Amino acid sequence: MNRLNLGIDLTDWGCTMAWYHSGKGTMEILVDQNGESVFPSYLALNPENGQWSSGYDAEQMKGNSGYLVLHRILSLFLSQNSLEVNSNVFTADEMMMHYMEGVFQEAKDRSGIRNLGQVVICAEGFSISDVDRMTEMIRTLESAASVHIYNREECFLYYMLSHSKDIWSNTSYLFDYGPDGLDCYELNQLNGFSHVMVHAATEHREDVPFYEGTDRDAERDRWFEELAVEKMNGKIVSSVIVSGNGFQDLSWAKGFFRAIKSQKSRKIFQVAHLFALGAGYAANHLAAENRKFPYICLCRNRLSTTVRMVLDHQENQEQIILAKEGENCFESRTSMELNLIEMNTVDLLVKNTGAASARKITCDLSDFMADGRSRTQIRLMLVFPEENKMAVRIEDMGFGELFPSTGQIYQNVFQI
């Protein structure tokens, strides 16, 4: 069955969607019949019949006193505010669900494919519980879809790594300049590892000159020129990408580009909707069953740690990997059932990227064996609420009727 693998850049202003057009062999932004790419972040409720509309339809209801119109749906969702209309309470999750229903419908209409496959949503500000809420909510809408929430750094990495190596083999930059300011993304390939490992980091510049109006173009250009010198001086830079509404017209940035091109080998690209495209590439990689993503990405929300555990098997020991560097921390979850025999600790081996050796984290389970029992079964769960935090939960399940569970639970959060 032909499935739509979709990348969505979800912001407070609207959604942009990207998909891999297999016929053309290119990653494309989905546009409607008018050539519009953005699906506005609007929801409208007709209180009389309880009908919701979203996107353009909802935006058009602005000023119509018969409708309740909501804007900035992402902020509503993240703040978890609810809305009471005619004594009906609508939760933030419900409102987001109506909006996403509209987004998916729009994506299906634009692409002509009715079944969703992998969906990667590029969004900022999500905590692990927000990710759970969002994925759960989308599962009720589209049970066959597999949903992933990535941040902009991750989508930037996917965008870059899906292109030829000569644009990212050394250092690369993305300058995303829009109404919210300037975000400078820096990508570096890390050397000395057996796998190709790339690292991305963002710097948000508060001091960027303001974005609208042309009367201060010269001042703005000078500021960006100084920024280019500060960032790139003495570095081998493969490419620089400019994106966002602030770079729709490039005529003001002559000094900036001159500073970038002080090294002739540096390539400059102007890319619109880069994060949607990055999310689209990520969705496409996730959909390719036999083609594992060959790079290890390190950035915000990506683990820079591998967690292992040693298990016994008859006469031998085996090491199993519970979490791997480069995995999205919200998705890297482990749950397994183990036999704890004549011991009252569980050791986790944590090795950070580039560290010479692993360090041992010992979980003390003396309370599980407090009554002198020799064995029990445990359920071990690892969750990573942030890329450098590991939450461990171990539950005593007991050993059948031979040693009933003590009901003890071990919980701890470790900095990794």
Added chain:
Amino acid sequence: MGRLTRCCEKKNKEISCYVKSAGIRLYTIEELTYFLQNYLYLIDDTFFDSGFLLFLRDGLGRQDLFELVSNSSGKVEPLLLVGKLAGEIGDLSRAELSALTKKINEFRRLTPEGRIRVQADMLMERGEYEQANMIYDQLLAELEQEDGKGRDSRNRQEQGFLYYQKGRISMALFEWEKAGSFFVRAYEILKKEEILQVLFELSRISSIPVCSEDIFRSVPEEQVARWESAFQKRRAQIDEEADRQISPLNDVEEGSEDFFLRAEELTGRWHQDYRKICKY
């Protein structure tokens, strides 16, 4: 040395196997292996019944074990089948398997009465006091019938041990007076000093006399002092545990239903701790 192993997958979690002789259900292959290793003495012909076969095939999804047991049942001695089964499960290390084989061989060498006694001891360790007591009574009755048939000395020793075990059961049930009389009878036959020590501790715990003071007359004073010190140490341990457990009662209103339920639960737990620490 401890081990951490993966739990085996189970085909159908609803299907378990009830072991009548132990009064427990087994749900997983790990539990079955543990049972074979540690409860060997409770395994007899009835263990490998149709329910057990169903558990192997449909519960654990182990057709190989199902075939092994169904092909051997009635043809191979149950204890030998235990060894074969444990080997086929493949969960035990070589050392554990050889220890189990040794245990099986030792158990097979016992007389039928010897096997029954070991079973009773096992039941007692598991806290199945009533069942264990019944077996001890039955064995004592058989020994009395055999009196004068040429095995008097061995039978007397055996009787002494059985009284000692019955004393332990009474003590675990907090029946001090009864426990005292069994220990006295055991001591009169076996003349062992450790029985005297148990009697000494029992007389210190109980508010009513459990035996005549004359029984301690021959014990040197230093020995009594040592017993007293050991007793005080154990008592402190029990008191400490009781204090720790009773503290949650402070949060509950005295005299309320919750208070009584909680107190009952704590008493039950205290009894368990007492038995564990005293090991009587």
